[in-house]
Amino acid sequence: MFTRRSIIASFAAATLMVASSAAAFAADPLKVGILIPGSKSDKGWMESGYNGLVAAQEEYGDKIEVQMIENINYADMEQAITQLASGNDLVIGVGGQTQAAMVKIAPRFPDVKFSIVGGNAGVEVPNVAGYDVKQAEIAFVAGAAAAMLSENGAVSYVGGMEIPSIVNAGKEFGNGARYINPDIKYFENYTGDFDDVAKSKEATLAAIAQGADIHYHILNLGLRGMEQAATEKGTHIIGSYTDYCGSDPLYLAYSITGVGFQVEYAIDEAVKGTWEAGYKPFGLAMGPEASGIAVCDPAPGMMDKLNAIMEDIESGKITVLEG
Known part of the structure; x- marks a missing residue:
């Protein structure tokens, strides 16, 4: 026979089991x-x-x-x-x-x-x-920074696969450099492989031979080749994706791409x-976690100019390619 007390006890036990199951499910x-x-x-x-x-x-x-x-x-x-x-x-x-x-x-x-x-x-x-x-946006800013940092009036870019987003970033890096210095020399190359160290080194050395002293990239392990070339020839790099300022004197700045x-x-x-x-x-x-520029030792007024460029890109005053 079921008494009122037993029914209440059974209901309470069932409720506890349901609650426990729900908690376990929620904890997955x-x-x-x-x-x-x-x-x-x-x-x-x-x-x-x-x-x-x-x-x-x-x-x-x-x-x-x-x-x-x-x-x-x-x-x-x-x-x-x-x-x-x-x-x-x-x-x-x-x-x-x-x-x-x-x-x-x-x-x-x-x-x-x-x-x-x-x-x-x-x-x-x-x-x-x-x-x-939207790599092309910050590539434009990186190009502007490169032009300000270059002593030779020549900068270069090496991309991996020649696909629209990588090519557009390269074009806008060049546009950003020319925005600061219309007469700057700009060298652009693609290795066809984000990880090919030898090809990226070869491309960077070719640009250095023509005067480039600041280099930008969209590479993965291929970046090692750019580093080797810059180290051997005494040139410098603007890194991509993450701010590591202070960790390596080879790098004068970093674009932040929020990957x-x-x-x-x-x-x-x-x-x-x-x-x-x-x-x-x-x-x-x-915002800056998604996209920005970090210059490791900026000259007076440099960051003000770069911040103004970023504001103009956001407002549409400066238009850039997609990608």
Whole structure:
């Protein structure tokens, strides 16, 4: 026979079980898969993305569970993304070179969220977000800084793959340099590979032979070649992605491109339940964590001029290419 007391006790036990189950469910970590196609210690794009992952892990602790795949060939991209999508709630591709594979694989995993750091406006898949770093904006500013820093009146740029975002950044670096010095000599080269050390060194040495004394890049491990050339010839570099001022006298300035910021953003939005698919521009409009310039030892008035240029880009007074 069920008494009133036994019914109440049973109801209380059932309520406790439901509450415990709900708590256990709520405590399940967000499973994050991240593809870093290059080396996480390249002093460039990939390292910046990895730093963002580390920052998110420090912030969220056991609220997230991470699976990372690093340093893969382009031919293995789809297989790597499929592997990550098979066991995670959120998959992040660090680099625009992941976009084609992400867009192809995502429809097979409609319940998984996909974020592309370095994505563009062509992303139109319901569970894919493309985060546009808008490298061309800050490349223009880096070009202006390079012209101010150059003693020879000559600067150079080396990009990896000759794709629109990388080419547009190179064009705007040159435009930024000419904005300061219309007569500046500008040398632009592409190696076809973000990680080819020998080719980036060769391209940098060729520019140095023509007078270039400040170099800018969009490279991954290929940056090592630029460093070797600059060290041998006594020239200097404006680094990309992260401010490391004070760590290496070879570098006179750094453009901040917010790769790590976007990795953190994707994880943050997913944890909060506010993640959205679609195209999202970052760049200067998202603030200094997303895009900015750091000059390690600026001359008087230099930062005022660079800040004014950034304001003019934001307002549209200075127009730059996409990418």
